Amino acid sequence: MSGMNADAAGNIPAARRRHGMILFGLNALYVGFGMIMGVVNGGLPTVMRAQGIDISTAGWIYLLYLPFGLTFLWAPLIDRLRLPFLSRRIGWIVTMQAIAVLGLVIVAFSEGAAPLVLFLLGFGVVLAIATMDIALDALAVRVVAPDWRSTASATKLAALSIGTMIGGGVFVALAGDLGWQATFLVLSLVLVFLLCPVLTLGKLDELTGAGADAPESIGGASLLRLLRDAKLRKRLIFLCIACSIMFPLVGLNRLMLVDIGVPVSEIGWIVGTLGPLSMLLISAVSIPLMRCLGLVRSMLIFATVAFAAIVAMAFGFAFQNQLAGIGGAIAVGAGVSGVYVTIATKILGWSAGTQPATDYAAYYGISRFASTLMTVAAAQIVPLVNWGLFYGGGAIALLVMVVLLLVLIGRND
Template identity: 45%
Template sequence: MAGESALNRPSDPNTRRVMLAMGLLYVGFGVMAALLQGGLPPILRARGLSMDKIAWTFALYLPIGLSFLWAPLVDRWRLPFLSPRIGWIVLAQLIAVAGLVVVAFLDGASPGLLFAIGLVIAIAAATMDLALDALAVELTNEQRKPMAASLKLAALACGSMLGGGVFVAALHRLGWQMTFVLVAAFMLLSLVPVLGLSPQDRQQSGRRAAPEKRWFACLHQARMRKYLALLVVAAGVMFPLSALNRVMLVDIGVSLDRIAWLVGTLQPLGLLAVALLTTPLIRRLGHRGALTLMAVVGGLCVVLLMTGYHQRWQLVAIIGTVGMSTVVGGLMVIYSALILRWSEGPSAATNYAVLFCGTRLAGIVASVLAGKLVALISWQPFYALGLAALLASIAWLLLNLRNESVAS
């Protein structure tokens, strides 16, 4: 089976090198994603750009959710340098770095030009993430996959604080050019450790069967369609229970300054903490035990949200908001670990992209629809329905995991 190499034995010291290399690249990806999604809009707004033009910047996040469309290319095409996965990682990262350097010297350029370059950077970053996820699938065994999933969430949280926080704050002091040059330099340096994994990547490539001729062959497999359905339902329930809570806080009178502080500190710290705790939790309780615990804690957080809204208890609502965000982070670690396991095979990049992007897109669409639902039925019924749906979706997943365990 892919990933079952000597490299992945728990006692092998090379495992640490693999995790370090992947972790730094995930931090770099988090910096880029946060800069595009959370950093660029306020920067442009502070420069006097109108809201209708700023709204287009959110489209820069779309390639990250749509990368499954070109994932088969990453599986099928081997570049004429380095190893199969790392060649794609290096090429995509260098394109993103070059784009950042160009942006650094375009201070004051038209929004249309900046958007076009930003779109190239976003596509390159999404492609790098595809190849990196495939590398994680192939260079981690069953025991290390929860660690890889936790590592990704922790690294993305750290990258988010850097890209959406530190670099945005530094812009005022360092200026546009120096800030983007520093981001580019950070992205370039994050490539260095992964270059040392080329021998392991080549070894895995030699063992990997040729990808199937049909694109998205995974969707022709009943088990993969079942996995995708499970993840889509799970994401469609859990993401709205986290994404809309800051709006609810406004409705009960929490100040925007307090919400900004909440988003900027407590939520990233909660994600970082749960990323570190979920791997040992999975090792101790297994996937089903960890899911059950997250379901219980998530249910309690929804109760706090309902109570805080109903009684106008701001502190209770804030605790529920941070807690729900943390639970969703923990659930994503568990789901990501399962995706890493379910993606093994000759088309790891495509398998992972279909499952992970499907999960992410389902969460985005469901959050939009949930916002409209709240406008119709108000917060209390929304949270009541969300609590029931959360418990039902996790119960369905637990049942399928149990059946999968019995069958194996």
């Protein structure tokens, strides 16, 4: 009996080491994913606005987010098809990351090209990264044990925060000093470096899958089959509404800071670094918070932080108070990220079926698609009203979102 107890005790450190290796491999790639998202979200629009481009025009750059929201259309291919090398999901991950790296190298040597050409190249890079992310999420659903899901969600936020700090902070602050070519070549090299750790997870990918050559589900993955489920449709509606409220409030705040006179370099160094650092803090706090208080109470705490941040940004604009505006811009990202950690924890569990890429893409992708369109629309609306009215409406919408999430997260389904 004592020998059995010793074996059980010995398995605990082994399980921790195993999941430590898993989370390291997954989160290295999430850093790269966050880096590209940071460039799209916090980098390019901020630089464009500072160069005198109006808000509505700068807002169109958020269309580069569309691939993140459309991956549900081709996610079934990730579940159904296996590429002729490496394991089922890692083969897709390596291929898509390589395409993204190639795209960044081409962009590096395309300085001065027509804006449409650069947009199409950027769209191709984002498309590849978004597809990589779907395969990566499917791998996470397969290899992360149920009792590690909250930790996986929190560490994913931390990895995305680090990536966002690079793409939305360092990119903005140093782009002028490094130059176009060097900046994008450095981004491509970082993506290559971050790919290496996931290559160690090939055996786990195969062991937890349905077999080396068999499709993930009988008859293949089907988005239509999944969408016919009434419970899924209800979840999707709630998620779409919540994300369409949260992400415009986070995505446009740097444009507001430019409008109240905050220099771009300060936005890059202060908001671009302290914002992700606050998200890192949230990721560390959220793990014990969710375990001690549960998802619902944790979500309410994070939503309160987001609400206070919106009030601070409205105050900053109304009174041209840069300190309040910057503080609110940093805090709103932390609050919204905390809310999304609670949502992501549920999504990991919802996706643990026979077609993880398709299921995860449906939850994440469709809600992201809706929030992208809403962010672009919000950028067109702000010039017609003002930032004060925008944040006032956002505060009211946040309260509506909290009620919806209480219904969604409070369920045991």
